[in-house]
Amino acid sequence: MPTPYNTGIIGYGLSAKIFHIPFINDSAHFTLHSIVQRSPKPDNDAHTDHPTAKIYASTSDLLLDKDVHVIVITTAPDSHASLATQAMKAGKHVIVEKPFTPTSEEARTLCDVARENGVFLTVYQNRRWDADFLTLRKVLDEGSLGRVVEFESHFDRHRPVMPSVQSWKTDPAAYSAVFDLGTHLMDQVVSIYGLPKRITGFVGTQRRNNTSGLEDSFTALLHYDGGLTATCKAGVVSPETEQLRFWVRGEKGSYKKYHLDPQEGQLKEGLRPGQGGYGIESEEKYGVLTKVEGGEMVSEKLKTVEGRGYTAFYDQFAKALDAKDVGLLPVGSRVAADVIRLCELMRASSKEGRTLDV
Incomplete structure (x- = not known):
């Protein structure tokens, strides 16, 4: 898999704009490739803000894009389990915004899905x-x-x-x-x-x-x-x-x-x-x-x-991907499940x- 890693973001609210995109752009290991925004508005338009990124109206369209390596999920917590499952089954590595999931059962299931599909899953515990x-x-x-x-x-x-x-x-x-x-x-x-x-x-x-x-x-x-x-x-x-x-x-x-x-x-x-x-x-x-x-x-x-501030999270995630070593993940998904x-x-x-x- 080539670097920088092409990264797609699901959701275009405060989390995406403030806590992820600035650090994706700051890290030499990632490129902001695409964004899912279902309902752009004149004062809230991902394409206007990021004209070089692809803008998709649906998650399914994003997941069909074979050029996307990493998916960042920034939607409300009750959607995290479903979206992460879809992304990992599509062969994408996944970063989930915290809280990981509403229940520890869902979190543990996601850990299993990651292992079964040979992809990396981490949680954005940026603090x-x-x-x-x-x-x-x-x-x-x-x-x-x-x-x-x-x-x-x-x-x-x-x-x-x-x-x-x-x-x-x-x-x-x-x-x-x-x-x-x-x-x-x-x-x-x-x-x-x-x-x-x-x-x-x-x-x-x-x-x-x-x-x-x-x-x-x-x-x-x-x-x-x-x-x-x-x-x-x-x-x-x-x-x-x-x-x-x-x-x-x-x-x-x-x-x-x-x-x-x-x-x-x-x-x-x-x-x-x-x-x-x-x-x-x-x-x-x-x-x-x-x-x-x-x-x-x-x-x-x-x-x-x-x-490096929160950019260090992304830098560490890149190290794990480069080395294909789950032990190098910035936040282990099973530890995140334990916190839930x-x-x-x-x-x-x-x-x-x-x-x-x-």
Whole structure:
């Protein structure tokens, strides 16, 4: 299979425009070949935005194109299983936007379909390439914290009023913050420590005017052997000028970080990878590393890691394709299926009011 890999995208919403196309264009290993957009509008037309790409009105037409090597699925989660199955049976490698699928059973089935058809399947857990998370991983890899006993990961925002714009994210039958932000936070933890032994979940709403039952907030406690508890938390009532992102504590030190990774905000403002300042965090937003030295606590600001940003996901996917090695995938599909299972267990734990074995 020649490189760069011709890539087709199914769906032309925010995910495609902001979280995939900029990185496909930034990576030397991929070419934006085609886009499926069923209903273009004068102010939302894939052909106008990307005149060199083929524009298809249906997924079936895209899958018949033998020049397409990779399919990126950016549609609503309830369509992921069907579209990924069709693409893999057509011999295409597949990237699925998170959340992977609404159920772990569907996710595991997709893993089997990939194996049976000899294609590669991965899930776009792009926040593994957040600069703050990469900085934290560097701290952990260097052993600066010693044995970690508390790992807190937050994605809190102050949005106490229900969104006025209707989409699948405001439909309680289709959306839960557990499967949205929860998949990001738990995937980060699992990528470091693997699956926990037990999970305790608290899922519900923090909004007073939420009468629909939409799950807008959660807290998950992931219990590991050796004394480690990882807390993954997202809330919509958090009036802070600086939102806590990470607080990780060990026997030798701690790392505390406020503010979200800058990439999403920069992308929405029009900045693109490769442009000056992209993915770079200002000094006042650096995290703080505290170490125990000679019985005293010594703190220092720690510069946030600079790298390729989310383009690194695509670069790593290309390495897996080039080497024909599923072990090199940026996110293993079975690990992604395990994260969906954790989401299910979190909700079940909350409903049953007890800690569950994983």
